[in-house]
Amino acid sequence: MDAFRIFIVEDDVFYGEMLRHHLALNPDNEVHLYKTGEECLKNLYRSPAMVSLDYSLPDMSGLDVMRQIKKEHPEIPVIIVSGQEDISTAVTLLREGAYDYFVKDDDVKDRLWNVLKKIRENVQLRSEISYLKEEIGRKYEFRNVIKGNSPSIKQIFGLIEKSIKTNISVSITGETGTGKELVAKAIHYNSKRAKKPFVAINVSAVPRDLIESEMFGHEKGAFTGAITRKIGKFEQASGGTIFLDEIAEMDLNMQAKLLRVIQERELTRVGGNELIKIDARLIVATNRNLADEVQKGNFREDLYYRLLGLPIELPPLRYRGNDIILLAKYFVDEFCKENKMKKLSITESAQQKLMGYHFPGNVRELRAIIELAAVLTDLDQIDESHISFNSADAAGNLLMEESSLEEYTRKIIRYYLQKYNNNVLLVAKKLEIGKSTIYRMIKEKQI
Amino acid sequence: MPESDKNHYCLDKLIGFVGNDPDAIKNMVNLFLSTTPDLLQSINSGFHEGKAENLAKAAHTLKPTLDVFGVEDTYDLIRSIEQKAKRSELDAELGKHIEQLNTTMELVFQELKLAYLET
Numbered sequence: 291m292d293a294f295r296i297f298i299v300e301d302d303v304f305y306g307e308m309l310r311h312h313l314a315l316n317p318d319n320e321v322h323l324y325k326t327g328e329e330c331l332k333n334l335y336r337s338p339a340m341v342s343l344d345y346s347l348p349d350m351s352g353l354d355v356m357r358q359i360k361k362e363h364p365e366i367p368v369i370i371v372s373g374q375e376d377i378s379t380a381v382t383l384l385r386e387g388a389y390d391y392f393v394k395d396d397d398v399k400d401r402l403w404n405v406l407k408k409i410r411e412n413v414q415l416r417s418e419i420s421y422l423k424e425e426i427g428r429k430y431e432f433r434n435v436i437k438g439n440s441p442s443i444k445q446i447f448g449l450i451e452k453s454i455k456t457n458i459s460v461s462i463t464g465e466t467g468t469g470k471e472l473v474a475k476a477i478h479y480n481s482k483r484a485k486k487p488f489v490a491i492n493v494s495a496v497p498r499d500l501i502e503s504e505m506f507g508h509e510k511g512a513f514t515g516a517i518t519r520k521i522g523k524f525e526q527a528s529g530g531t532i533f534l535d536e537i538a539e540m541d542l543n544m545q546a547k548l549l550r551v552i553q554e555r556e557l558t559r560v561g562g563n564e565l566i567k568i569d570a571r572l573i574v575a576t577n578r579n580l581a582d583e584v585q586k587g588n589f590r591e592d593l594y595y596r597l598l599g600l601p602i603e604l605p606p607l608r609y610r611g612n613d614i615i616l617l618a619k620y621f622v623d624e625f626c627k628e629n630k631m632k633k634l635s636i637t638e639s640a641q642q643k644l645m646g647y648h649f650p651g652n653v654r655e656l657r658a659i660i661e662l663a664a665v666l667t668d669l670d671q672i673d674e675s676h677i678s679f680n681s682a683d684a685a686g687n688l689l690m691e692e693s694s695l696e697e698y699t700r701k702i703i704r705y706y707l708q709k710y711n712n713n714v715l716l717v718a719k720k721l722e723i724g725k726s727t728i729y730r731m732i733k734e735k736q737i
Numbered sequence: 738m739p740e741s742d743k744n745h746y747c748l749d750k751l752i753g754f755v756g757n758d759p760d761a762i763k764n765m766v767n768l769f770l771s772t773t774p775d776l777l778q779s780i781n782s783g784f785h786e787g788k789a790e791n792l793a794k795a796a797h798t799l800k801p802t803l804d805v806f807g808v809e810d811t812y813d814l815i816r817s818i819e820q821k822a823k824r825s826e827l828d829a830e831l832g833k834h835i836e837q838l839n840t841t842m843e844l845v846f847q848e849l850k851l852a853y854l855e856t
Contacts (some may be wrong), residue, residue, distance in 0.1 A: 302798045304765070304772050308805065311761060312754040346797060373797050394801030399753055 293320035299330040299355065300371075301348050303523060305394065309371070312399065314357065314404075314628040327355035333724060334363060340389075341400070341410050345379065353383060360387045365416075367409050371398060413490055424484055428565055430479035435472050437620050438613040441603040446473070453483040461537075461597050462575040464604030467654030470575040471535060473602060478531040484573055486530030488521045494539035503560045506551065512561025524557055527570035538576040538583050538599065542590065549593045553720045572597070601717035607649040607656060615641050621660040624671065634664055639674040672687060704737045740820035744852075745844045747807030754805065767852045769806060771798065772848060778844055780818065784827055784835055796838055814833055 296319055300306030303325075310323045322338070324330045356368045367389035374380070380391040390405050392398050416492040426469065428434070432450050436443065454477055455461050455667045462470045471490060472608060478488040496504050500589075503512070507522030524532055540548065551557045552572065556565045574597050583589035600704035607614060615636070622634050635642075640663070649655050663676035693701070706717040707728075714732075718725040744824040749763065776799045783792025796819035803811045814834055823829045 302772075302802065304768050304802050305805075307768055308754050308765060313763070315756055316784070346794070373800050395804060 291444050293321045293414070294406075295322070295336060295338045296342075296406075297330055297333070297341040298323045298325060298551065299325075299347065299352075300344045301325050301346070301392050302344070304653060305342075307522060309402075313402070319406075324482050326350075327352075328360075331358055331580075334359065334366075337363070338366060340406065341368045342371050343365060343368055344416075345370055345374045345383070353386065356383065356388060358388060358391045369402070369405060369414075371402070371632075382410065389533055427484050430472075430475050432473075432476035432480055435476045436469060437617050438610060439616060440610040440613045442603075442610055443613060446602060446733035447589075447603060449600065450477055450480075453477050453600050453602070456483075457483075457571050457574045459574070459581070459597060459599030461599055462573065462602045462604065463579070464575075464577060465606050465650075465651030465652055466577050467649075468604035468606060470577075470604060472534065472562050473604065474531070474533045474535075474575060476575045477573060478571070480534075481531070481571070483530050487527050488531050488533065489570075490526035490533040490535060491523045492535045494536040496540060497510070498544075501540070502547060506559055507550070509562040512559070516561065519559070522557070522559065523568055524568050525566060529569055531571040531573055534572070534574045536576055537574040538578040538580060538589060545590045549596060550593060552596050572599075607652040608647075613642050614649070614656065617624050617656055618644055618660050620665055621657045624663045625661050631664070632670060634667065635671045637673040640672050640677050642675050643674045684686045700731065703731060744848045745809045745841055746848065747809075749843070750805045763853050765848050770800065770849060770854075773802060773842070773848070775778055776802075777839065780835055781839070784832060787820045787827060789825040789827055790829070793819055796822060806845070808841060811838060811841060814841075 294316075296313055298306055298309050298504050300309060300323065306323050306325065308728050310321050314321045318397045322333065325331065326348045330343075343352045343355055343388075349357065352370055354371065359366055359368055366385070370383050370388050370391045372391070373394050374381075374648065383391055389409070390401070390557075393403050403705050415560070432447065436446065436450075438444075450473065460477060462473055464470055474490070475488060479486065484688075491504060493501065503516075503520065503522065505522050505524055507520050507525055507627065508516050510516060510517050510519050518690070551568065555569075558565060564602070568659060579599075579651075580589055580594055584591050607617075615623060616643070618636055622636060625631070626633055644656070651658070659679065660672070661675060663672045668674070703721070706720060706734070707714070710716045710720070714725050714728050718728055729736075751762065751765055755765055776795045778796035780792055780799070783789065783795060795816055800815045800819060801814055814837060818831065818834050818838065821828075821834070
């Protein structure tokens, strides 16, 4: 760990020297002693971890020095160590941002050590947070997050790059499992807002009665159960990004409130009067076609245009060609690494089987299929027998293989006969065809 | 430890700050002996020249140093001098307080010099 740099600003030569000697007893501390406020301010470029400041200095007051420090480096804790025993002075300094205020008396030594311990812990925590934020940034570097070489995914990379340069709202559409939240995170963690929070809220997962409080917060006593003030997601995302997933599920009443907040850039907590400015970038996502929802009257047209911003439409996996294999190999490698398994390959026949599937659950489904296959195999490879599809979307699977209309008809009747235990009458009724047609096809061994 | 029961100072607080290191203590005593007379001089001249602000400032600076050196009977005295000077009450009572401070400090200087500079 780097030295813990402490500035002492003290014009009393004796007291300053004594504090310097005292704090230097800990070899981790690097202590600098200055006799004037100006000297201290000139040396702020050294980034002290803490400043111990006397209130009465020859060139300027401790309050002015502290204000200047706070203006330039608001993160540096300033401790006032002063002979001033006047309570109002202490209150003023604490209100102005002093970390603590000590009178030069018997307790200074112990209080100084205690406060140093706390600051040191805070510095360590801040450094850990900063490291983790950088790690998250690296994790969400968008080419690490979104794998693929297909033209459709390259086009998405281009749009993400455009979106990270500005604060424009982004609307992400795509089928379930295409990675809408990953794209939202990639945009946030690669933008200038990366060091501020990314706050996600799934609109459909929050009960309708609570959505307003969840998004905008509430004051204590706003409703039964509101026992304390709650800060909403928009406020939590201050300086960062708010991601509203499944936005199409929002009811019309809430849509009106959201529109007002977006237009005014301010909100009022439920049960409150105070107007709170908001500074959060907005990214929304849905697996529905919002324009259709507007046509049907389920979504406000004015809100739709407000949210549209830069539209990013994520392609379904089945349209991404060879990306399926690229992703499958990536998932199997990741799974083996995480579970400390030997490396597995995917046979040609397994790859063929994957390429022939239509993946209604998209990338999420592919991952699940691959992880299951990796568990099932006893070999050092995954072959087609380890690949099992559990999709309930039979029609989608049916259409994956190109066939004649006659062949499709036979497949459909076969599927229904299986489903209804070969009950021809029931199947005929369900498909609205004559039972004799089915009997004929059975007789002619067409099914 | 060169301190004796008769002394008008007590170095416990100073040792608490700088540790029980004879060199460090000697350095701090030297610093005390070189800086405190000037502050006393400012207090005296402030009183005699009617410069209350200078007097208050010097008393304010001297106050924590006297606490650290545990100078006998000066805890309330130096605070009283500072407060009266802040109120510009440069009266006979203040004169008496300053005289008392001068006397005590003269003794402390002699005792410290004897204990730390002449050994």
